[in-house]
Amino acid sequence: MDKLLICPSILAADFRNLAAELGRVANADYIHVDVMDGHYVPNLTFGPMVARAVQDVADIPLDVHLMVTNPDECLELFVPLRPGFLTVHYEACTHLQRTLARIREAGIKAGVALNPHTPLAGLEYVLDDLDLILVMTVNPGYGGQEFIPSMEQKIAAARRLIGSRRIRLQVDGGISLDNLNRVVSLGADTIVAGSAVFQAADPMAYIDKMRAIG
Ligand code: DX5
Numbered sequence: 001m002d003k004l005l006i007c008p009s010i011l012a013a014d015f016r017n018l019a020a021e022l023g024r025v026a027n028a029d030y031i032h033v034d035v036m037d038g039h040y041v042p043n044l045t046f047g048p049m050v051a052r053a054v055q056d057v058a059d060i061p062l063d064v065h066l067m068v069t070n071p072d073e074c075l076e077l078f079v080p081l082r083p084g085f086l087t088v089h090y091e092a093c094t095h096l097q098r099t100l101a102r103i104r105e106a107g108i109k110a111g112v113a114l115n116p117h118t119p120l121a122g123l124e125y126v127l128d129d130l131d132l133i134l135v136m137t138v139n140p141g142y143g144g145q146e147f148i149p150s151m152e153q154k155i156a157a158a159r160r161l162i163g164s165r166r167i168r169l170q171v172d173g174g175i176s177l178d179n180l181n182r183v184v185s186l187g188a189d190t191i192v193a194g195s196a197v198f199q200a201a202d203p204m205a206y207i208d209k210m211r212a213i214g
């Protein structure tokens with residue numbers, strides 16, 4: 001398996017002191033930034049200006065998760081940040097292949113997120129256009145939700161679909177040391193965790209423990 005990548009989600013950070021919170025996860029592989037527009041999901045979070053501030057402080061590549069309707073309309077706001085990954089939702093894209101091609105053309109790794117009810121089948125013809133599949137293990141919109149058990153089958157199916165391709169398999173929602181072993185054994189290799197990491201007494205030690213599982 002490729003190296004396990006740990007991506008703490010700043011959605012669970014204390015926004016009153018974001019710089020200090022980023023210091024608590026300084027050993028992360030990526031900082032996961034949940035962009036929510038109040039339309040695609042019933043919540044509003046950060047835009048490109050906050051993402052840039054995070055990047056300036058953290059000196060760790062960003063993993064930008066766009067939970068927005070029609071991401072093409074705001075893609076160009078995030079491209080100049082040169083995130084490590086830029087992920088759009090399958091359900092939010094009318095011309096998914098074009099959107100992925102645009103992200104890659106900018107030299108950024110392209111990801112596609114699938115809501116829990118969305119079948120994997122829609123990705124069959126864009127597998128050569130993407131670098132990461134994000135299996136949402138909760139319904140997007142909020143941190144601190146419970147992992148949906150039926151997503152275990154989907155993680156395994158996504159791993160089979162990926163086969164020998166160089167595509168990361170990310171999971172996001174309700175992940176902690178309690179279920180990490182399970183999702184990794186099913187094939188996840190890129191782990192988003194918000195509450196579990198930021199609520200830990202020592203987030204860096206928690207991240208090290210997560211990484212040791214891979
Ligand atoms: C949910 C977000 C997640 C969220 C995960 O819509 O995409 O990234 O921050 O939070 P936890 O790990 O607390 O479930």
Ligand code: ZN
Pocket residue numbers: 009032033034065172192
């Ligand atoms: Zn996310």
